[in-house]
Amino acid sequence: MSAGNGFLSTEQLMTLTAYDADGEKIGSIGQVYRDDATGRPEWVTVKTGLFGMKESFVPLSGARSDGEALHVPHSKDVVKDAPRVDADQHLDADEEHRLYQHYGLAAGNGNGNRNGNGNGNGKGHRTAVDAPGIATGTYVDDRGEGRGKDELIRSEERLRVGTANEEVGRARLKKVVVTENVTTTVPVSHEEVRVVREPIREGEKVRGNIGEAEREVTLHAERAVTRKETVPVERVRLETDKVTEQQEVSDTVRKEKIRYEDGKQSRRDEGRGGPRS
Numbered sequence: 001m002s003a004g005n006g007f008l009s010t011e012q013l014m015t016l017t018a019y020d021a022d023g024e025k026i027g028s029i030g031q032v033y034r035d036d037a038t039g040r041p042e043w044v045t046v047k048t049g050l051f052g053m054k055e056s057f058v059p060l061s062g063a064r065s066d067g068e069a070l071h072v073p074h075s076k077d078v079v080k081d082a083p084r085v086d087a088d089q090h091l092d093a094d095e096e097h098r099l100y101q102h103y104g105l106a107a108g109n110g111n112g113n114r115n116g117n118g119n120g121n122g123k124g125h126r127t128a129v130d131a132p133g134i135a136t137g138t139y140v141d142d143r144g145e146g147r148g149k150d151e152l153i154r155s156e157e158r159l160r161v162g163t164a165n166e167e168v169g170r171a172r173l174k175k176v177v178v179t180e181n182v183t184t185t186v187p188v189s190h191e192e193v194r195v196v197r198e199p200i201r202e203g204e205k206v207r208g209n210i211g212e213a214e215r216e217v218t219l220h221a222e223r224a225v226t227r228k229e230t231v232p233v234e235r236v237r238l239e240t241d242k243v244t245e246q247q248e249v250s251d252t253v254r255k256e257k258i259r260y261e262d263g264k265q266s267r268r269d270e271g272r273g274g275p276r277s
Contacts, residue, residue, distance in 0.1 A: 008065055010034065010041060016070040018046045018058065018079075026076050030055045033091050043091060043099075044070070048080045056082045057091070057099050074103060156255030173238055190221030 010032045018026040026046050033043035045055035062073040072079070083098045085091065100106065200206050 008041065012065075013041055013044060013070070016065060016068065018044070018070045018072060020076040020079065021071075021073050022075065023071075024076050026058075026072075026079055029070065033057075043096075046079060054080075056080055057085055058082070059099070059103055059105060061105060078103070152258055154256045154258050157253035159251055159253050161249055171238055173236060186224050188222040188224055191219040193217060193219065 013032045014029055017028050020026055027048045028046070030045040030047050032041050033045075034041040042060055043057050044060060046058050048054050048056045056079050058072050058074065058079055060072075064071050082102050083095075085095045085099065
């Protein structure tokens with residue numbers, strides 16, 4: 001498949017999201033499979049299903065890219081219903097043949113695992129490239145013949161680190177009722193009696209009378225009273241802040257070392273770029 005005038009590289013394909021012939025999103029690219037003989041990408045896996053847990057194989061034949069999306073000439077349902085093939089490190093000829101039949105395509109010639117009439121012959125492999133820049137192995141057929149018959153493939157484990165979200169605790173708001181004493185001051189008044197004497201002015205028409213008499217005055221006083229009312233005073237809620245910190249992780253990985261003997265002395269290849277006989 002191409003973008004512009006050139007072919008897309010593995011690194012470019014890994015960043016794309018696949019869309020079907022109607023423009024509906026299918027899923028992001030999971031792995032890229034390329035021919036071990038030519039090195040050209042020919043298949044990709046697209047993450048489909050619930051939460052993208054399934055990977056469906058999609059051929060790159062007829063696909064196009066605008067630099068951000070990979071547009072394949074198949075519907076989303078056809079991709080999701082593709083034959084289930086484990087997305088491991090190789091796609092053999094029989095598996096690829098079943099996928100070609102599902103998509104209604106004929107296998108190409110001269111691709112490293114097809115014979116002259118386009119049928120699978122069970123010899124070759126497609127190799128998965130699960131990260132940009134990792135080279136694929138040498139093309140080897142199922143009979144142990146081919147270009148790698150006098151070679152050894154050295155492999156090594158690589159530590160891939162990710163993150164997993166897990167529950168580490170809970171926080172809750174709880175409202176309780178407490179009682180406290182409140183003291184305040186309020187002014188109160190009351191009435192007191194005092195005796196007021198006024199002389200009778202000359203000329204006032206006041207009738208005098210000798211005898212016992214009694215008068216009464218009602219006294220009033222204020223007293224402090226209380227009442228209670230409930231009023232809202234504050235909103236309280238819980239919020240979470242995401243804090244990122246650096247955490248160091250370590251694990252053990254295995255790798256192969258190739259030892260060779262030249263009949264005179266033994267040497268050990270310490271990996272790529274080691275001594276050669």
